Amino acid sequence: MLTPVIMAGGSGSRLWPLSRQLHPKQFLPLTGDGSMLQEALKRLAPIEHGSPMLICNEEHRFLVAEQLRQHGISDARILLEPEGRNTAPAIALAALQAVAENPQALLLVLAADHLIQDTAAFAESVAQAMVLAEQGQLVTFGVVPLHAETGYGYIQRGEPSGTQGFRVKRFVEKPGRATAEDYLATGDYYWNSGMFLFQAKRYLEELEQFRPSMVQACRAALAGANQDLDFTRLDAEAFKACPADSIDYAVMEHTQHASVVPLDAGWSDIGSWSALWEVSDHDAHGNSCQGDVMLHDSHNLLVHADHRLVATVGVENLVVVETKDAILVAHKDRVQDVKKIVERLKAEGRDEHRNHREVYRPWGVYDSIDHGHRYQVKRITVKPGAKLSVQLHHHRAEHWVVVSGTAKVTNGDNTYLVSENESTYIPIGQVHALENPGVIPLELIEVQSGSYLGEDDIVRLNDRYGRC
Known part of the structure; x- marks a missing residue:
């Protein structure tokens, strides 16, 4: 049986400001109705x-779980990397897990x-690769x-x-440009897609031959792993001791058993804004626009407006991306x-590379709508049936005003309901929790x-999402 292994790590920094460290491009709907992860599924x-089987950073675990749930997948295995070690160890973890369940x-x-735009052509290439x-x-x-x-x-x-x-x-x-043109002219070269198909045991055999310390570290990381909700948490110390390397450098460039199957299916790694422009629909002037955009005498633009009107006049060959904070x-x-x-x-200690103004949590989302000296204002949305952790703060008090729905509030020893247009106050140091007992957000x-x-x-005392 074929086991799909989807590597969902990475920060997508070349697609900033839409892609952020805590919400990178694989979780964004860049090329379809669903996120790129959901389109891959x-x-x-x-x-x-x-x-x-999905492999992701620990800080992305709830994004992965929620997008799988939205896609109707409940049986996926999610392996959490405590630290990125490149593709060779990530695939080794998946191979070890797969072999334990099915040696073949x-x-x-x-x-x-x-x-990948042509799904039928992709499936045909996969079928050809399975034979090899x-x-x-080891097929790429x-x-x-x-x-x-x-x-x-x-x-x-x-041959x-x-x-x-x-x-x-x-x-x-x-x-370089001249060499790339030579490659194209010969017809003997393909772009390296970074996608593979092989027997799990054969990959481990080859990796054991060329990088035995990597296999040893991955075995130890899995041996010390524990199950947390939908996630497999690796032994952090064992995995951090693993050498970091790509599958190309660790295995594919050394093995005598590498084969390549051609893929002609409209593939792109969407590695930059210009790559996204190339695969997007364009108007008669070569412009690709999303959101509230108004153009005049403008050509070959990619314009993405998230929250405001973006207008251009007399410009060409630009990328313009607007988000709430950048x-x-x-x-x-x-x-x-x-x-x-x-x-x-990063060097200046700013936060715009890490978070959007809107931050997703397993219970919902919050939007930091204003802040200043000694105060901050957030708009919080809690999903039906969801509950924030039981927690306290050493340095801040909180005032909550319910806009819609009903809140179940734990405030010290008291638990009570707060309805629309009502408010409550959480003093500094008070143990508290917020829950949505209703059926609407x-x-x-x-x-x-x-x-x-x-x-x-935030001192978490109890949390249904395992964040204590």
Whole structure:
């Protein structure tokens, strides 16, 4: 049985300000109605497969679980990485887990943040790769290049590998323009998609040969793992001791059993704003717009407006992205440098690279609508039946005003209901909790006041989501 393994880590910094550290691009609806993760799950529909396995950062665990729930998937295994160690260890964890359940398991390794437009062609390439994988080959998918691209690594094909694909002759790094044009002209090179299909046990055998310390660390991390709600938490110390490396460097560039299957299915890694513009629909002037946008004499733009009207006059070849707390204006030829802005935000201790103004939690969402010296105002939405942790704060008091719905409030030794247009007060140091006992979302305004208002001034005493 084929086990899809979806790698859902990464921060997507080149798609800032829409993609943030705590809500990166794989969880955003960039190319369809669902998030990129949900679109990746959707394209598995024509392929016979077992329960998916997802590997993600611990700080993204509730985003993953909620998006799986929205997609109707309840049987997925979610492995939490306490620290990113690149793709080779992540896939080793999945392989070890799969072999324990089925020694003959085949893994289809996919990224959560890729676009594949032709699902039927993708399923056909997977079927071809399965034939080779069952023969012991480690198969990678080589994207048939559409142009001389300098932003991707390449795979050079060798002799035919049966009738399904080719032996891998070599992997090459991102080339310069002239070299990329040569690759395109020969017809022997594919873009390196970073997607794979192989027997779990064969991957572990090859990894054991080339990087035995990596397998040892991953075994120890799984041996010390514990189950927490829907998640498998690895032994953090054991996993942090694991060497960090990509599957290409650790295995694929060394093995004698690598094959490549061509993939011509409208693939893109959506690695930049210009890449998103290329795969988006355009008007007659080459503009791709989302949100409240008004253009005059403007050409070849990508404009994304989240919350306000964005208007342009007499400009071309720009990316304009508006969010509640940041606006990006970049030339389309320079969008790779967006990550430089993210690096500066980190270096200056700012928070715009990490969080949106709206922050998603397992119980709902909050929006920091105003703040100043010794105060902060949030709009809080609590899902029906959800409950925030039982907690206290050492440095702030909180005033809650219910806008819609009904709140069940624990305030010290008292528990009571607060209805629409009513309010309550939580003193500094008071143990408290907020719950939505109703069947409609609970919306309230929270006014915090005190000497320190950071999120780390939350002492959780009890939490149904395992965050204590």
